[in-house]
Amino acid sequence: MGISGVSGTSARELAAATPATRDRYVDLLRVASLGVVVLGHWLMAAVTTDGSVGNLLAVVPGLQVVTWALQVMPVFFFVGGFSHALAHRSRPRYAAFLRARLQRLLRPTMVFVAVWGAVALVVQLLGADEGLAGVALRLVTQPLWFIGVYLAMVALTPPLLRLHERWGWGAFAALAGGAVAVDVLRFAFGVPFVAFLNFAFVWLAVHQLGFLRADGMIRLPGALAAGGLLGAGLLVALGPYPLSMVGMPGEKVSNMAPPTLALLCHGLWLVGAVELLRGPGARFAARAGVWHKVVVANGIAMTAFLWHLTAMLGVYGTLLAFDVRLPEPASAAWWAQVPLRIAAGAVLTALLAAAFRRFEQPAAPAPGASTVGAGGPLAALGITLALFGVLGLSMVGFGGLLEGRSATLIAVEVTAPAAVAMALAGWLFVERAGRGRAT
Template sequence: MLETPATRRPLPGIRRAAARIDAATPPQRDRAVDALRALAILGVVLGHWLVTALVADGGTLYTASPLSHMPWLAPVSWTFQTLAVFFMVGGHVATRSHASARARGGTYGAWLHARLSRLFRPVVAVLTLWTAATLCLLLGGASLTTVHTLLKLALSPLWFLLVFAALTAATPLLARLSPLWPLAVVLHVDLVRFGLGGPSWLGWVNLAAGWLVPYTLGAAWTRGELERPRAGWILLTGGAVTTAVLIGWAGYPASMVGVPGATVSNLNPPTLAAVTFGLAQCGAALLLRDRLRAAMRRPVAWAAVALVNLSAMTVFLWHQTALMATTATGLLAGRLPGLHTVPDGLEWVAARLLWLPVFGLVLGVCWAAFHGFEQGIRREGGRRSRVIRVHHRSQPAEAKAARGA
């Protein structure tokens, strides 16, 4: 096909926009941090889209997982269960931000309000839409099983926000806490639960302690304790070997996500295996920092990562809704493979891969409709990208304060 001015125009336009974002970014900004956060969020999204099936059975929808029928696909969960990396990056950013706020004379209340408002503004839109959707479903005669299934999927990301918000609020107390302390708590909880036949409810202690491990690892990163490659290799090899031992000889599940019908879930609540696996992932993330910094020197790559970070909570909160909207709309055409069928074979996997771009398009529609809740109200008369405004507010003193924290 002959190239015309019309077909050549979009690419230079994208490059010019990317160049403006790149130029507006302070040189002292560690772009690897943003890249790791974007990869962690996208990993969770893709993981959910791959292992969550909504099976149509008559007029009812229920959840199923290909991991129930094909347990040998467990390595998929090893690749896409990336929440530990997100918590590590969150701990690093929060402790650095708090140190910067203190250096500027800011109060804890103002700092916490700024951080939590960014987390919870998008929640308002999700709750509003799903309240209306629930009423419509019930009035339309949908079964309670279907409504429960959809609500559980739509609102399940909120547990993550509540835990993350609690850890963020405790950042001043956690800034110098060693990750070994919460890791010891997780170890003893599992020892009592599984080794001594203790109560199952005790595992919910790990909902805080388990995610506190990577969060305080991020604080150690801020303190400069993880800069050498040796730290990354210790976490990667130690975490991987320990996880393999726990799965192979201690009876922990191989899947790092919950599997319907399984007696034990590594994630709900977190087990020792999930935590040690998270340490291995964090080690790999630390070892990738230099390569990510080099990759982020490319303006287009950096612009993409910056935009994902600006809408990280919107993407996270709405990705399950995108899956469900696609599934519900697809029912108009009947039971479609990879969308409404039981995930019990490689045919389902192949069909599901073909649906991923559709989920992405629907998520893009959700983003267009709701990302404004995350970014907040623009300043009066301000038309610049929030990427540019946020980066201009970053001062060299922030990096200095963070290094000294």
């Protein structure tokens, strides 16, 4: 997931000790992309005095065009591909690679799930799951879809990296071609369920671009950006694709869930754009003060991402608890309060990150442990269980926990307890397989 960041003196020491060969721009992109996602979520939340949570982009449809700049998850997945390529080449054994990549992902995620699971149980036992509290129980787990997709990328890095090393751009083209075929079958022929294949084709194609960057094979970023922007524009203007690059409530077609060819084109233009900025971006990241902040931020990035919706809902919950009347979303008063709400959300997120950041730090290896003979099959089973558990929980949420509320995950009904059990078992399997045996 990037730098093993710590705060204070240790962060300064780590920043000062960074080798000159490290691609600091990649770390800057990782932090910046997650920061934009958090900011976007805070801006889109349209909370009213009755505790309901709407979407600002639905209230003001004209703002949907800003998602072409603020929907930057493709940049994070692109950076992930770059990092995974380097990590796997330095640690080729599958189980050891998985454990090393997932420690800073699954440990803070499972702590987040445990805390919110306990809160949900207490809230529902007290019968207090109405209004904003009930919305929170459903909403806070939704960003876990990103964790699930990222788990799939980590799991599939070894075979996809081999395809990249053999075919280069051809491997990317095959994945992009799969996305095209899926959308043709979906929109031209109405084939049911085929759209869900694009969760793999679209996001893995973006991830594959990270492999290409790792080997210096993105030589015409301007053409990539222009081609992606033109493609997305034409698809939205002439095809069945919506303008928004994030999901909208009640829409028949979403570019995000499942992902579409338009979202892939959007990803291409973003990747091309950040690559065009690589020179000035690298010089900016090389500044001592900037790099120190990047190191600190990388050390808490996943924790902050997991808890940022909790912080946002905490701000609104506090306002409602003190009977503060919230202005109508998108009104002049609402816009005037945006800086204050974001500042309050940032402070609360920082406090939550400070409380839970220790779970994001990599665990020290066991004395005498070796990855010789480590269990690749056990690791593969573990990451599969974790992936389905996290995705299932992102869909079902913690609302209706006592009533056995379920959601459909690939034709299977999943409840929150079952999803948590799968994620926990998967994490433990990956940890066990990756430790190897004592020598």
